[in-house]
Structure formats: structure tokens, C-alpha cells
Amino acid sequence: MDIDLRHLRYFVALAEEEHFSRAAAVCRISQPTLTRAVRSLETALGVRLVDRTTRSVALTGAGRRLSEDLREILERLDGALQAVRSDGSFKIGFTWLLPGDRFPAALNAFEKQTGARVELVRRDDRLAGVDRGVVDAAVLHGAVTQPGLRVVELRREPRVAAVSRYGALARRRRLRWSELARHPLVVNTRSGTVDPRLWPDDNRPRIAAECQTFDECLEMVAADRGVGVVPESARLHTHPGLRYIAVPDAPPVPLVLVCPARGAHPLARQLEEIALRLAREDPLVARDRRGPATTSR
Template sequence: MSIELRHFRCFLAIADTLSVTRAAERLHLTQPAVSRTLRQLEQQLGVRLVDRSTHHLALTPDGESFHDQAAIAVTAFDRALRQARHTGWPLRLGHAWSAAGTDTTALLRRWHEEHPDTPLELLRIDDRTAGLARGDVDAALLRGEVRTPGLRTEQLTCEPRVAGLPADDPLAHRAALSLTELADRTIALNIVSGTTTLDLWPPHARPSATLTIGNTDDWLAAITGGRAVGVTTSATAEMHPHPSMAYVPLTDAPPVPVVLAWRDAPGHPRIPDLIALAHEVMGPGPGRA
């Protein structure tokens, strides 16, 4: 037996849902068929990809390593089919939160005007590289330092950091704050795609209480619900205004670089055009670092 694309799709469905039952529903197969296909893949590769020793499925280290490569292979296959059928080749731009900030609309409209033959699809993916490393998108708008191997980046701008507070918090009406003034609070940390870690604070004044969350929506809910405060960039304040939320500038927190990232491999032919337009739209201007 040889490895086929169906084996990759089956593994990716299991990895994404961490459930044979949900994977079977997604693929419109029976649970035994999904389990059998996974076993065949593992036998052909000679490694165990999924740990089924507990009540909850988890990827093994080999499974984690294989996941991104399998996703890239499936995406490349699907794209080749679309091209062969002349269905067009959209340029998929990922982001984990806030996209291009207030420049998002201008970026999308300018692209549509200048490149009407290539749709630009903006996708929010809650992942450190917004789906870029695993092949879900062609390029991504990312914040902070990008350390993922195999990616190239181009810095577009920097965004100042702000504190996110409940609107009725005693500090919410201050003109500015320092990080140390938040040290005695519970800090909401987006451990999936955020740029804030406890290393942002001085060693002698690091917060002792944290609340870990996985996306911007949960971050906002934790703060507006009075469970925590947070640190983010000005783009969040611009893209997510909320009557129960206050954003206050931070005086001692370094700005966050915003970069356009793409894979260091043959990719979408319009990526150079996207880089050029992003520089035009998001380049340094009033109020930007």
C-alpha cells in the first residue's frame, strides 16, 4: 500500500479536531474508517503520529512535525487543481488579530482596484504564524518577532503598546500608565498568537497572576468581564472599540513591529505586489514609530 492524499486529509482532520468522531463527521466517513486510515499512514511512515493512550487525543512530537508538511502538501494539491480548472488563484492573507489595523480597508480596496484579476482573501487564523507555516495562507500580517524557520519577513511599521482595562477600572481614565502600575493585577495573556509575555515587565516587578487565553475575542471578554487587564497594541484599540473597555497608552513598553511574512519557497506570484502595496499603505506616517 502507498500513501495517498486521503491519508493526509484524514490525519489533518484528526489533528485539527483532536477527535476521531469529529474528524469522521468532517470527512463524511465512519469512525472505523478514519481510525483505519490513520493506522495505515502511521505504518507506512513507521512513526506514531497520534497519542491515543488517554481519553483525549494528542499529537506526538512526530505528529507535530508532520502536521505542517502534510498541510502544505494538501494545500498545494488543491491549489494545483484550482489552477488546472481555471478557477483563479486567490491570494490568501492571514492574520491572528487586527489585520493591518485601520489600514485594513485601504489595503483591501487598493488591492481590488490595482489587481482585480487576483482576489485578496483576508483570513483570521488563531495561530502564531496565522496559518502561514502550515500552508493555510500565502502571506500573513504578523506582530512581534517571527522566529519560525522557513519564513521571510518585511517590516511594515511599528505600533505602540497600550493597556486594556475595564472601563470602570480606577486606572481607566488616566492619560498614560506604566507597566509597573499593572504588576499587582491579573494579566490576560494570549499564549497562542499574542505578543505580551511576563518578560515585558522588569524582573523585580513582574505580575504574579495571569489568565491564559487563546484569541482576541477571549482576551476582550476577560477584560470587559473584570477578570483581568491586558497589554496589546494600538491596532487592537482601533479595531476593537468597546463601551466596557478602555485603552490607555503605556509609557515604558517598547513598540511592536508589524511585519508581512511569507514562506521562503516558491509561492504565489503576486506576493511581491502585496509587499509593495503594504509598504505604500502601512508605511511610516504621523503617529507611527
Template sequence: MDVELRHLRSFAAVARHRSFSRAAEELLITQPALSRTIAQLEGKLSVRLLDRSSRHVELTDTGAEFLLHVERVLATLDQALAVVSHRVTLRLGFGWLLPDPWAQQAVSRFEESTGASVELTRIDDPLQALRRRAIDIALVRGDVDAPRGARVTPLYEETRVAVCSERCDLARLGHLDWADVQYWPLVVNTVTGTTGPWSWPIDERPAQIIETANYDEWLETVAANRGIGIVPEVAQRRTQHPALRFLPLTNAPTSPVSLVHFPDAQRTLIRRFLEAALPTALPG
């Protein structure tokens, strides 16, 4: 008969709600599409399962008997899927400091709704790890140079702050304007940093750039008073370092946060993770 799972879930939803409109809302499809699916099921079975009118939907005697078996089948299938889902893992790669509370909320929502788990992988270059398929989805800050064929999902924008050594003259000024960064040596994380010489027009760029290759090197170079840094505000809340001072950075553009993935990798899991991530995509 070639009856598909979508036919059974659609029928069970309509029978449960006694309404095509409410069932369509639950299934996240249009009402006409749901009506076609039910019509296909009745056509394949050559029986009438539902009595429809403009005001209500009722089960036929055959439909009521069929529903008992459908609910049993769906319950057994859901139990089987739950067993498997606990062994399924989505690998989320990030370069430094997962944003909060976004990360905690998104991971919690995903794991609760799917039964799968999220494996958090801190790696210097998440995009390179994504290219190698060492991770399934990458959290990236700043402008994204995504691999060919990858999809980028913007989350939100982070506020920038300045950071310097406690021995730096800037620490006594108490704040820094975006236009004045050019007068200070700037420490840059060339791999996953959100701010670098590329962030200004050529004639407004800092004259001295000190390059580092990851967040830890960047942090210790600023602490050693080799230059100042520009970083998303999350670093101020999450970084404990006695030699550093964080300062307001006025007139600075915000820094984007995005998720990057390949559409052919872990399709269902990534779709569910994006569903969990986007409602929580709020500045931390």
C-alpha cells in the same frame, strides 16, 4: 530563435520611450542590462531594430514593422493574463483586527495592479496556518517566531495602550506607566498577543498572569475584571465594548507588525503584494 517575453517587452519599452534610460526606469532594471537584452534580441533575429546615438534612439524600418507585431502580441497576452488573474486569489491570514488604514490601502493597491483578489482569513494562529499552507502570507504582531525557511518583512511599529474593565480601579487613575504594569494582574493572549511576561525582565514581570488563547477570550476576560490588558492602539479605535476602558500607557515600547511567507509559495503574487504593502506601511 528562442526569443523570450522579456526581449519583446524590453524592445517595446525602448521603442515607446525612444530612450534606454526611461525604458529601464519603467522596467525596473539597469540601463546596461536593458542594452544587453536588446542586443540579444537583435542577435537572435539577425537584424538591426534600433539606430542608437549618444543623443537619441530611433527605430529602423525593420524595427518599426516588427514593433507593430510585438505590440499586438503583448496586447493579446495581457488580455489573456487579465482573464486568468481574476480567478487568482492570495490568502492573507491574521489573528485579530487588521491594522488600518494599511490593510485597506494595501489590498486595494494589490487588487487594482494585479486583477487578483485577496482572501482575508481570520485565524487564531496565523503562523500555524502558514506552516500548514492553509494561507499564503500571514500578518503577525509582536516578535515573530517564524517557521523555518520563512521570510519576515517588517511593516511598522504600533503604539501600545492599556485596557481594563470599567469596574477596575485603574479606570479611575486615567493612565498607566509601563513600569507599573507589574502591580496588576495581566491578561495575556498566549497565541497572538503582543504583550506578555516575556515583555519585561524577570524581576519586573507581573506577579499574576491570566492566560487566554485568542483575542475574543482576552477581550472578555479583561471585561470581566479578571485583570488588565496591553494591546496595540488599533484596538482602542476598533473595539466597541461597553465594559472596557482604554488608557494611555506611558513609556511603553512599540509593537512590531510584520508579514511572513514562504519564498516558494505564490512567488509572483506575494512579491506584488509586498510591493503594494510596503508603500502603505504607515501607523494607523
């Protein structure tokens, strides 16, 4: 059968959008081009795939079966092509902090199991470039709701307060979450995990200073511009002007592994399996009754 690969991609887009104009926009082609491509595919297969009316598009039984199979096949094809382009490397992005306990073991196990070479890429943006194909996967702190991404929660991490060693809170060993609302915050607006909306409406802290990188946040806190609220892993970043203080009742922050929902690197699932296995062995995960979760958007 003389079937063009792009016709298969166009058909999958139509099956997802259920609308010729929207599917054509997704494929960046004209609607007549999409219509001709679907008709050519139907002619080559000798079966009707789409029932068309003036207002709607509905897949036939054959169309539904084909679209379901094609989604998996095209995802595997895109992953195989990406693997060739990456020349044996697997790029993992992070924003400002990699967990220092179990994740290095996951990377070592991944390299040993797959033979791939892991490249760690720091990018000071919320998704570390995984949404734009700059990296193959990303390890991020905080919830991710961006469409088109597969998000796997590895664990939930406690938060701590970062305070200036010369400020009023420096002698405290613990703080309550409600207490922090009385102190001004330093907020990393690009890749941070704290926002005044985490507190109740009637007891929210004010923002004293904003920054766009984790390093800037630490320097502002050390200069006593405000309090920083960060995942506990931040304790790995020592600073002579800082102290980290436990906040036991703070809402935990998710640690997630993120990769494209479609066209992901073919080794992405293996990294996910290894990271999840090690996360389940982590005492922090064992204490979290909700456990790891997976979502695709």
C-alpha cells in the same frame, strides 16, 4: 537532456544540507535514492556537481552555480503552480486584528494592480496558517522567528492597556510600563503579543488568567480578571465593559507581513511592495528611526 524535475529538487536539498542523510530526510526518500538521483543528474549534464568524501559533501564550482540558479527557478515554478491552484485568489491570514488605517488601502491597490481577489482568513493561531500553506501571506502583530518564512516589518505599533470599566484603573488616562507590573495580566497564549518576560526580572507582573483568542481576552478583562496589554489597533474593538489606556513608554510591537521564504505565491512580492510603500507614508513609521526590516528564515 533527460533530466527529471525531482532530481533537481533533490540536488538543491543536498546543496543546502551538505549531507546526504539529512538531505534524504528532507526529501523523504532513502539515501541510496538520493545518491542515484545526483549521479543521474551529473551524468545527464556531463559534469561533476559534488565532491564526496567519507565525512563530508562539498559542491564543485559547477555545483554551486547550478544550485544558486535552481533555487530561484524552483521558487518561481512553485509560485506559478500555487497561483494556478489558487484560481486567481490571494488568501491573507490574520489572527485577531487587521490594521484599520493603511492596510485596507494596500489591499485595494493590490487587487487593482494584479487583478487578484483577496480573501481574508481569520485563524486563531500565532502564524494564521501561513506556515502550513493555509494562506498565501499573513499580517501579524509580534516578532516572527519561524524558519522558512520571509518576514517584512511594516511598522512598530504602540501598546495600550485594556482595563475593565469597573476596575481600579478605569479613571486613568495614562499608565507607565513599570506600573503595569503591579497589576495581574490576562494573557492570550496563542496569538497575543504580551508576556511577563517583557518586564525586568525584578519587576514582572503575574498572570491572573490565560486564554487562546482575542475575544476571550477582552471578555476576561471586561470581567476584571486582569489587565490586557494589546497593540493600539485594538482600540477599533469597542466593548461596553472596557477602556483602553495609553502606555507611552511601553515597548512597541512589530506589525509584520509574512509569506513563505520559498514557493511563495508569485504575487506575494507585489503585496509586499505595496504594503511597504504605504507603511513608509504612515506617520507612525516616519517617527520610528529603525524603519521597516526584512528577514528570511
